[in-house]
Amino acid sequence: MAQELKSINLVAPAFKGVNTEDSPLAQDPSFAEIADNAVIDKRGRIAARKGHTVVTTNKTVLGTDSLRSIKEFKDNAGNTKIFSVGNNKIISGTTTLVDETPGGYSITADNWKLVDFNDKIYFFQRGFQPLVYDNAGGSVITLSSVSGAAGVTSAMYGNEVLAAYGRLWTADVTGNKSTVYWSDLLIGHDWSGGTSGSIDISKVWPDGYDEIVALAAHNGLLIIFGKHSIVAYQGAEAPATMALADTVAGVGCVDRDTVQYTGTDVLFLSHTGLKSFGRTIQEKSLPISSLSGNITKDIIAALQNETEFFRSVYSPEEGFYLLTFTGQDVTYCFDVRGTLENGSYRVTRWPSTKFTAYTRLDNGTLYIGTVNGISTYTGYSDNGEGYRFKYYSPSLTFGDSARIKILKKLKPTLVGANNSVVFMKWAYDFDTTYATTEFTVGTQITGFYGESEYTTVEFTGGQLTNQRSLNTTGYGTSVQVGLESEIDGSPLSLQEINVMALIGKLL
Amino acid sequence: MATIGTNEIMGMLGNATIGTPNVDYSRYSSESIDDLINAVAGGGGIFQNILGGLGEIGSAITPAIPAIAGTLLTGEAYDRLSDVGREAQREALALAERGQAESQFRPFTVTTATGGQLGTRVTPTGAVETTMGLSPQEQALQQQLFGGAGGFFGQAQMPTAAREQAIFERMRAAQRPEEQRQRLALEERLAAQGRLGTSSAAYGGATPEQLAIATAQEEARTRSMLGAMQQAQAEQMQQAGLGQQFLGASYLPQAQLLAATQPAQRMAELQQQAQLYGTGLFGETAMSGIESRLLAEQARANLLGGIGSNILAGLFTPQVNQRTGDVIDPGGFGDLGGLFGGITSGLGSIGRAIGIID
Numbered sequence: 001m002a003q004e005l006k007s008i009n010l011v012a013p014a015f016k017g018v019n020t021e022d023s024p025l026a027q028d029p030s031f032a033e034i035a036d037n038a039v040i041d042k043r044g045r046i047a048a049r050k051g052h053t054v055v056t057t058n059k060t061v062l063g064t065d066s067l068r069s070i071k072e073f074k075d076n077a078g079n080t081k082i083f084s085v086g087n088n089k090i091i092s093g094t095t096t097l098v099d100e101t102p103g104g105y106s107i108t109a110d111n112w113k114l115v116d117f118n119d120k121i122y123f124f125q126r127g128f129q130p131l132v133y134d135n136a137g138g139s140v141i142t143l144s145s146v147s148g149a150a151g152v153t154s155a156m157y158g159n160e161v162l163a164a165y166g167r168l169w170t171a172d173v174t175g176n177k178s179t180v181y182w183s184d185l186l187i188g189h190d191w192s193g194g195t196s197g198s199i200d201i202s203k204v205w206p207d208g209y210d211e212i213v214a215l216a217a218h219n220g221l222l223i224i225f226g227k228h229s230i231v232a233y234q235g236a237e238a239p240a241t242m243a244l245a246d247t248v249a250g251v252g253c254v255d256r257d258t259v260q261y262t263g264t265d266v267l268f269l270s271h272t273g274l275k276s277f278g279r280t281i282q283e284k285s286l287p288i289s290s291l292s293g294n295i296t297k298d299i300i301a302a303l304q305n306e307t308e309f310f311r312s313v314y315s316p317e318e319g320f321y322l323l324t325f326t327g328q329d330v331t332y333c334f335d336v337r338g339t340l341e342n343g344s345y346r347v348t349r350w351p352s353t354k355f356t357a358y359t360r361l362d363n364g365t366l367y368i369g370t371v372n373g374i375s376t377y378t379g380y381s382d383n384g385e386g387y388r389f390k391y392y393s394p395s396l397t398f399g400d401s402a403r404i405k406i407l408k409k410l411k412p413t414l415v416g417a418n419n420s421v422v423f424m425k426w427a428y429d430f431d432t433t434y435a436t437t438e439f440t441v442g443t444q445i446t447g448f449y450g451e452s453e454y455t456t457v458e459f460t461g462g463q464l465t466n467q468r469s470l471n472t473t474g475y476g477t478s479v480q481v482g483l484e485s486e487i488d489g490s491p492l493s494l495q496e497i498n499v500m501a502l503i504g505k506l507l
Numbered sequence: 508m509a510t511i512g513t514n515e516i517m518g519m520l521g522n523a524t525i526g527t528p529n530v531d532y533s534r535y536s537s538e539s540i541d542d543l544i545n546a547v548a549g550g551g552g553i554f555q556n557i558l559g560g561l562g563e564i565g566s567a568i569t570p571a572i573p574a575i576a577g578t579l580l581t582g583e584a585y586d587r588l589s590d591v592g593r594e595a596q597r598e599a600l601a602l603a604e605r606g607q608a609e610s611q612f613r614p615f616t617v618t619t620a621t622g623g624q625l626g627t628r629v630t631p632t633g634a635v636e637t638t639m640g641l642s643p644q645e646q647a648l649q650q651q652l653f654g655g656a657g658g659f660f661g662q663a664q665m666p667t668a669a670r671e672q673a674i675f676e677r678m679r680a681a682q683r684p685e686e687q688r689q690r691l692a693l694e695e696r697l698a699a700q701g702r703l704g705t706s707s708a709a710y711g712g713a714t715p716e717q718l719a720i721a722t723a724q725e726e727a728r729t730r731s732m733l734g735a736m737q738q739a740q741a742e743q744m745q746q747a748g749l750g751q752q753f754l755g756a757s758y759l760p761q762a763q764l765l766a767a768t769q770p771a772q773r774m775a776e777l778q779q780q781a782q783l784y785g786t787g788l789f790g791e792t793a794m795s796g797i798e799s800r801l802l803a804e805q806a807r808a809n810l811l812g813g814i815g816s817n818i819l820a821g822l823f824t825p826q827v828n829q830r831t832g833d834v835i836d837p838g839g840f841g842d843l844g845g846l847f848g849g850i851t852s853g854l855g856s857i858g859r860a861i862g863i864i865d
Binding site for chain 1: 698699700701702703704705706707708709710712714715
């Protein structure tokens with residue numbers, strides 16, 4: 001007698017993001033084994049990320065190098081200027097990159113950190129005299145050449161710089177990894193007079209020894225990140241009297257460029273994964289609730305394999321925190337709009353993006369630095385080239401891992417994917433060789449009534465959904481289904497996948 | 508204590524004698540004056556010759572004897588007055604020399620109960636020299652005190668810097684434990700607050716608390732320094748004071764010796780006064796005697812002169828017999844030829860007697 005097809009509806013598949021920590025068999029189908037070039041869209045669906053559009057038309061000064069950092073300078077008069085670094089140069093502009101490197105100033109590394117402070121933008125990098133720019137001067141100059149500069153010595157050529165509480169703060173100086181220096185109040189070029197000063201926290205580390213990696217200001221605290229511990233000072237508005245507020249042992253920050261402010265918290269990458277400062281303070285050193293708890297092993301592996309540097313950005317508009325391991329050319333996208341039951345963010349992975357720098361402008365625009373210069377995070381192609389969106393479910397047992405499942409049909413429901421070729425894949429019993437079937441999503445006409453005359457914006461009906469029913473073959477006790485599509489101009493969201501299978505005999 | 512007995516003073520007075528050592532005034536009496544007159548009036552030798560001449564003259568002038576006697580007496584009175592003046596001058600000078608000798612300072616010596624001595628003497632040049640001597644114990648004490656004074660003065664003259672430093676170190680040594688406790692307490696507080704390594708340019712490269720405690724401790728150091736300076740100066744003053752006290756005390760035996768001589772000096776003054784009084788009294792008395800003699804000799808001279816004058820007056824004054832009423836010729840100039848012959852003869856004898864006439 002013919003058996004009834006069993007329908008397993010994967011509604012909003014992977015809306016919990018990637019989970020590589022739990023056993024595939026025990027996983028919630030809402031997780032994904034793979035979610036590449038994906039984000040969790042506004043409706044909680046897994047969707048293709050946006051691409052980037054290069055705005056730079058003249059990148060001569062950059063040569064073949066990539067931008068390593070981007071920062072928007074703004075002053076109280078409303079003057080703005082985009083600065084970036086790369087190819088051992090200080091660069092300005094977006095369409096045409098202009099070399100702003102001070103004459104006679106030799107740069108041999110591009111690990112600059114740029115901060116806006118009191119109508120100036122400052123450039124700090126370990127071992128290099130800080131640079132400064134303001135609109136009145138119109139050019140980038142060395143900090144010591146600023147009128148009234150004091151105390152600008154190699155002792156404060158820090159790798160980390162923070163503009164907070166009316167001062168510049170710097171740390172991670174060559175040969176001194178335990179001292180934080182601060183400038184005079186509102187005077188970023190005075191490091192020896194006024195109320196400038198320093199604090200040596202070598203005796204404060206909870207683990208006895210650590211090295212300062214990053215600084216952050218949050219909730220009235222000056223947060224000093226070590227490699228494996230955190231020290232927080234309160235009262236940093238008056239640094240001479242600021243006092244230790246809290247210490248966290250066992251959790252530190254791996255790189256200054258992983259620290260991002262979300263408004264209510266500070267995110268940073270520790271050696272055990274992405275952490276939230278607020279939660280870390282609450283939980284002290286317990287590393288059990290990592291924001292990257294679903295990909296902890298992946299993160300740790302990436303950390304261990306990283307040979308270049310880290311880049312990150314927080315975009316409230318996109319609702320994500322991007323963390324890029326530039327040496328491995330992989331970016332993890334953490335959806336910061338909410339956390340899962342285990343306290344982790346939903347995370348997806350963006351491989352091979354070649355993104356090497358980020359900055360978010362005040363207007364919400366996300367600038368991305370690449371070898372091509374400055375791009376905006378927009379559109380659905382990487383500067384005209386497609387990228388592969390991938391979704392793979394965890395292995396599904398349909399509630400009974402002892403019985404054979406015989407896939408009959410896969411019915412994906414897609415949103416968008418105009419003219420895209422979609423590959424549906426499936427495999428049994430953890431096999432990595434997937435059976436594939438493909439279909440092409442037709443032209444998605446968003447105009448009402450399917451008429452082109454209504455495709456104009458004012459009459460658009462939004463993204464269209466596309467549902468297909470695809471026959472499948474094979475059998476096994478566990479089934480993994482996947483969907484891949486080349487994203488090249490059109491968005492794609494995976495609404496659901498309805499898996500039709502026959503439940504076979506017991507093995 | 509030195510004392511001078513009254514007997515001694517009276518003895519000194521009793522030994523006083525009137526007159527010079529070469530002149531024995533005691534042998535002078537009213538009779539001696541007569542002798543003097545007689546010696547003047549009639550001596551042997553040349554005077555006899557002269558008187559013999561005069562006798563001749565007298566014989567010659569017997570009838571004029573009264574007139575001659577009157578004249579001679581008058582001359583004698585004149586001469587006596589002259590001799591008495593010279594004699595009185597000589598006696599007065601001798602008396603003055605005697606008084607001067609008697610009023611000379613007489614050395615004396617005072618010996619205290621502790622053995623100190625104050626001696627006086629008149630040097631051959633006439634100067635009065637005073638010598639003081641202390642007993643061996645007093646000298647030892649004086650030397651000890653002198654040495655102490657020298658030591659204290661020496662210390663007072665020493666620069667105070669080293670002493671200031673020593674006092675300062677002692678004060679700091681007393682302050683350091685508490686400062687150390689304060690530092691440690693602050694260090695612990697700062698460590699607990701994670702601020703041990705804080706360095707602020709506004710607070711001299713430290714925290715406000717560190718600056719405050721450093722300021723307080725520096726103020727304490729400054730106060731200690733000033734206190735040390737004041738103490739050193741006070742000690743310097745104390746050394747000087749002690750030196751002065753020792754120096755003063757070292758002169759105490761001498762001062763006591765001098766004080767002990769005060770009564771003796773008073774006695775000496777009394778002695779001197781008595782001596783001077785006695786000398787004055789002796790001089791006055793002697794002068795009174797001389798004056799008396801002068802008066803007596805003057806009176807005698809006057810008497811002689813009066814007699815002579817009377818004789819001469821009788822010679823040339825006619826006498827009236829009261830009973831008969833006859834006027835008797837005094838005859839004074841009746842035989843003036845014989846008179847002058849006799850006188851010439853007499854004068855010739857006198858001239859031969861004295862060798863002016865062969």
